[in-house]
Amino acid sequence: MATEAAPPFVIGHKVSFSKTISADDIRKTAEASGDTNPLHLDDAYAAKTRFKQRIAHGVLTSGVISAALGVNLPGPNYTTIFLSQSLQFQRPVAVGDTLTANLEVTAVDRRRLTLKTDCLNQNGETVATGTADVLLDPYPRE
């Protein structure tokens, strides 16, 4: 998705990032994290849960927010350092769902930003809400 050109150190500054979640993304998340909970990996297991099908790890939703913060927020002269995150998961994410993280700067303290981080699916339903604190470090740092 497009990188925003505007300087990020302004309350109200917005960035977004979208990604369609594949079965391969879920497998990679399981391998990278060690979270092999069969709710994410095993169709037969997942069929007997409240979701009736495999769902993505919550951290994959968190990852799409991280992508917006790490790729689309900083521009070429800064790098994003993740300080803290708070996330409430509202809806499950299935294979093939397209997640869009919509971020908006809500507070600025020098180079430290607080952002509202909402994540929607392709139907416009809220998958997760939350906040993040990041530090934008000048790049390159001599």
Place this chain on the structure above:
Amino acid sequence: MATEAAPPFVIGHKVSFSKTISADDIRKTAEASGDTNPLHLDDAYAAKTRFKQRIAHGVLTSGVISAALGVNLPGPNYTTIFLSQSLQFQRPVAVGDTLTANLEVTAVDRRRLTLKTDCLNQNGETVATGTADVLLDPYPRE
């Protein structure tokens, strides 16, 4: 890591999960999430940041906590549903670091648990602190 046999619905119940973070884990996290921030992927770029080397995505730390919640917490008769997470990142994680997520139940409301989630590296240094709320759903659900 070993699954705990004790029932999890008790304040003070503890589970842990450890994982050594490889360059491949970081690559998979970037591919799965879309977070291709070169701080995580590009040695030459990362050398010019405050960290002087590539570091893991914060969501990979979150993922090791998720593994403890999803794999080691529930036992065979429940499945873990992630409701919310709060995480403060304290230290960077480099390739080859071994993360250990130490979780402890701090509140129980029927099948809903709140846990303290601390994550340490192989030197015993705190990488992240936080909390998580999960629902343990009976499995299989008829």
